[in-house]
Amino acid sequence: MTNSPTVVLEAKNLVKRYGSVTAINGADFELRAGEVLAVIGDNGAGKSSLIKALSGALVPDSGEIRMDGEPVRFRTTLDARHHGIETVYQDLAVIPALDIASNVFLGRELRKKGFLGTVLRQLDKPRMRAESMQHLTDLKIGVKSATQAVETLSGGQRQGVAVVRSAAFGKRVIIMDEPTAALGVRESGMVMDLIRQIRERGLPVILISHDMPHVFEVADRIHVHRLGKRTAVVDPKVRSMAEVVALMTGALEPSEEEKNGGA
């Protein structure tokens, strides 16, 4: 490779201890522009702690996180969001009784201009509906109207609303934490499509998943987490699923290049 790829988000030597338990043990991380990076690891390998550190849900004891090469400190998830990092959680983080537009803009509502908005604090519902519908259409999620209550949607559509919320506001990085864990086969496939569409728009995606076929379907690179740190970054076109599982459990040693973060 002649020109080195642009790194959007990286972490060096992160450590997080809870008493005698070390959740993150000197972990490195690197996300490049426009890629889908899968993060996999056995239960207890510490991948969720790593992701929490990157999304601001956890403050590491030591180590460094950089965005575009600049050191950043996330003390809360809001800090990470201000840097353009949005997270989609596995358990369909939507409010069932509220409509789609309210869900998409939840916590970031748009208010009307002038007296109605500043003094009476009235929401600009037409604009929120129109923008929600635009985002939904962009990601090919077919709903009739943004005024539909989310509870009337299927599981895949609900996750679609959660993804739209992140894609609409995530300016730099989208983190998806087991986005298909609560979904059926067909609906999981739709979420995989959403991930591809987000990548096509140029946003890098971090995908945490247990589902190897999904990972191999969409990931450009695979970050393998083991014993609290990154053990390898592999190319899914080079390694087979069986080999990746072996790397994950320690049955197989990664190559030097993979150890150092891949090509």
Add this chain to the structure above:
Amino acid sequence: MTTRTDTISPAPPRTRRDWTWVARQPLVGPLAALILAVVVFSIGSPRFLSPYNLSLIGQQSIVIGILAVAQTIVILTAGIDLSIGAIAVLGTIVMAKTVQSAGGVGALLIALVVCVAVGAINGSLASFLRLPPFIVTLGTFTAVAAASQLYAGSATYPVTDPLLTFFGQDFGIGAWRTTLGVGLLVVVYAVTFYVLNQTAGGKHVYAVGGNPTAARFTGIKINRTLLMVYIMTGVIAMIAAWAALGRIPNADPNAYQTANLDTITAVVIGGTSLFGGRGSVVGTLIGTLIVGVLRNGLTLIGVDNLYQNIATGVLVILAVAFDQIARRRTQ
């Protein structure tokens, strides 16, 4: 790598006959019940639909109706407030006892501070300490009711101050006359409806009750939302206390003993879910009117007060059963 071209389409049409759509039109049931009650009683008693009687139903609904607004907001957050009626009673006594020295405006302000303080205590315990609202408000109910008795010296205080009894005044057009208290009831509902449906704060109330985890992930400050909700119950309790002195110009520590539970009755009959995140003040207004119409109508056709209680009780259980079954069906 292939990319699917189909879009995420709406859920497949239901094949089996399904009535859960009724659950998604939450006002249909309560409204039908209200209309049914009005029709039955207007047939049963010629006096029922008279302007005087309709105004009476309105006036009898003022205090519980206003308090039920506060109860609705609390229940929307999946909480419950057992102390709301007791706070209002304390408010009436504070007004009555301070009006001599502080004047009408001063008495209202002191009562507002007291009511908001109790609401803030409820809210702090329910949010920052994460205690169950049922227990917190049971505790404040007991303490506040006792405080009212102590402060009143177990006596009652007639109120003559024109500002404190302001909402007892008449207004109206022709034969249709009612008190300003009924107008106040309508205003409290309208303002709350606006806040819940047209502002971000209102949406956050639904979010905190509907899915607190998701609410936190989207950056909503749950504790602050809950605290604000309980502070608002204090404000509304003070307004209800003011309206109560307009209706009966006498502050009595033994008044409105059943108000706490009556507000829950109105909210539940109005279709708001006790599990939080689902419901509206419009439903609560209908619920309040159903209870008001039922009691008034049964009195007119000569049914004993105790039978009225039985009818109300059955209605509450039916309403909750309906909510439960609808929830199970939609999940």
